[in-house]
Amino acid sequence: LTFGDEGDEADWEARPPVVTVMGHVDHGKTKLLDAIRNTNVVAREAGGITQHIGAYQIVTELEDYERPITFIDTPGHESFTAMRARGAKVTDIVILVVAADDGVMPQTVEALNHAQAAEVPIVVAVNKIDKEGANPAKIRQQLTEYGLVAEEYGGDTMFVDVSATTRQGIDELLTAILLTADASLDLRANTEQDPQGVVIEGKLDKGRGPVATVLVQRGTLRQGDSIVAGDAYGRVRSLLDEHGNKLKEALPARPVQVVGLTSVPRAGDTFLVVEEDRVARQIADRRQARIRNAQNASMRKRISLEDLDAALKESRQLNLIIKGDNSGTVEALEEALMKIEVSDDISLRVIHRGVGGITKSDIDLALADDVIVLGFNVRAEGQATELASREGVDVRYYSVIYQAIEEIEAALKGMLKPEYEEVALGTAEVREVFRVPRIGNVAGSIVRSGTITRNSKARLVRDGVVVADNLSVESLRRFKDDVTEVRDGYECGIGLGSFNDIKVEDVIETFEMREKPRA
Ligand code: GDP
Numbered sequence: 001l002t003f004g005d006e007g008d009e010a011d012w013e014a015r016p017p018v019v020t021v022m023g024h025v026d027h028g029k030t031k032l033l034d035a036i037r038n039t040n041v042v043a044r045e046a047g048g049i050t051q052h053i054g055a056y057q058i059v060t061e062l063e064d065y066e067r068p069i070t071f072i073d074t075p076g077h078e079s080f081t082a083m084r085a086r087g088a089k090v091t092d093i094v095i096l097v098v099a100a101d102d103g104v105m106p107q108t109v110e111a112l113n114h115a116q117a118a119e120v121p122i123v124v125a126v127n128k129i130d131k132e133g134a135n136p137a138k139i140r141q142q143l144t145e146y147g148l149v150a151e152e153y154g155g156d157t158m159f160v161d162v163s164a165t166t167r168q169g170i171d172e173l174l175t176a177i178l179l180t181a182d183a184s185l186d187l188r189a190n191t192e193q194d195p196q197g198v199v200i201e202g203k204l205d206k207g208r209g210p211v212a213t214v215l216v217q218r219g220t221l222r223q224g225d226s227i228v229a230g231d232a233y234g235r236v237r238s239l240l241d242e243h244g245n246k247l248k249e250a251l252p253a254r255p256v257q258v259v260g261l262t263s264v265p266r267a268g269d270t271f272l273v274v275e276e277d278r279v280a281r282q283i284a285d286r287r288q289a290r291i292r293n294a295q296n297a298s299m300r301k302r303i304s305l306e307d308l309d310a311a312l313k314e315s316r317q318l319n320l321i322i323k324g325d326n327s328g329t330v331e332a333l334e335e336a337l338m339k340i341e342v343s344d345d346i347s348l349r350v351i352h353r354g355v356g357g358i359t360k361s362d363i364d365l366a367l368a369d370d371v372i373v374l375g376f377n378v379r380a381e382g383q384a385t386e387l388a389s390r391e392g393v394d395v396r397y398y399s400v401i402y403q404a405i406e407e408i409e410a411a412l413k414g415m416l417k418p419e420y421e422e423v424a425l426g427t428a429e430v431r432e433v434f435r436v437p438r439i440g441n442v443a444g445s446i447v448r449s450g451t452i453t454r455n456s457k458a459r460l461v462r463d464g465v466v467v468a469d470n471l472s473v474e475s476l477r478r479f480k481d482d483v484t485e486v487r488d489g490y491e492c493g494i495g496l497g498s499f500n501d502i503k504v505e506d507v508i509e510t511f512e513m514r515e516k517p518r519a
Helices: 029-042 076-085 106-117 136-144 170-184 277-298 305-313 327-338 360-367 382-391 401-414
Strands: 012-014 018-023 055-059 068-072 093-099 122-127 158-161 188-190 196-205 209-218 226-229 232-240 255-261 270-274 317-324 347-355 371-376 394-398 420-436 440-453 457-462 465-472 475-478 485-487 491-495 507-515
Touching (some): 018 106, 029 093, 122 170, 226 255, 317 327, 317 360, 327 347, 360 382, 371 401, 440 475, 475 485
Parallel strands (some): 018 093, 317 371
Antiparallel strands (some): 012 188, 196 209, 196 270, 209 255, 226 232, 232 255, 420 507, 440 485, 440 491, 457 465, 457 507
């Protein structure tokens, strides 16, 4: 498993493994990541503020293995799958978290299916072994059905019993990751190639503008580089690690925040470095044009390009975090919410759900995206409340499901893009065509219906066939006077700008685009 496969062998260097944590809701993914981060980073970096970023690196402090490991910290296997769907291969090893007091659940199976489909080795973390009723042997037993046989039973999957709460087993888990990396993966990358990698997440930061968390996969990304990420581009103004420290460069498997892009790229976008800003811009423009064309073809013809652009820029997805007092209500609420349908192009996504109060890490997560945090019979904890109000995160409390549904439905409707419809204004029949110097052909016409209005949109119909669309009434005269409108039954001269192919008996239709009232 190497990132990049070209270039001089001598330039290849060992790189840290990249790990993603997956598993059923509430089995402790978040807490396990927190435990790993807290044992290995915060204690070391006194004063360093660990912000939530979509990926970070820790340095293990194990006797034999003082080595870095990169964790992708985007919730759930949705993002793993989404990235894979976009062709981005990011993860070397999946940690499958299974709660020892609960067992294999639907999302456990989903997660392991995703990992197996991607041919990514799995290390099983049997979590919550501190709990009464924990039965780690049962977990091993259950997972054999899915082809994950523990080493101690003669298989080749490492199972580690852990508690994210007491932090028991964390070191063993990190050891297992490194052993798996060393035993079966040849993790190297060429540090001298042109830098490339993947966007893990993008966000719009109030102070710094677009910020992308990227994972460098080959080459060395440096401050000052001109980069293209998806359809965003720019020059790397600063590179920041998970503590907000500025870095001069980032080597393969190093996640960094990139500041300096002109817009926000999407998770799973690849990025690359180009020689000059100009080239970065060209590539980005071309990608934007491609996206626009694709959208253009699929959408109704009469929506303008401006609308399409705006639609592209806007997020068409409402993200939710659901916290509740027990897993039954959380599931019921999620299920009910997912049934809301407002429009095909707006979707609802639950990026995280869990039992218990709304924590600071929930709010951190919400900050990464446009997220509404729902608390069902639970409230935000002290620090979380403060952070949420400081950062303007939308936190809402409910104790009745239908209220939550009504409000979320309203929020979704608020995201609806206005639809436009064509409203006919008037038609005129061409009686004579005059050639006017410096203006071009003017259609001497009689208004047959409605009103012809200056500056309205127009098309030309000949023998029942539209011969020109996208015209406008650029000049309108009655006798020698410029007028703004001419009504049914009157004669007038209509100029269609630089369009001159006008013939007697043509029909000029005029119309405007009006915002459709919403149901
Ligand atoms: P996620 O949905 O998989 O991210 O799960 P969380 O990390 O949010 O954990 C769900 C719940 O289980 C929380 O209330 C945690 O405090 C609790 N939890 C997680 N790990 C452990 C553990 O090792 N032991 C105990 N007793 N509780 C845990």
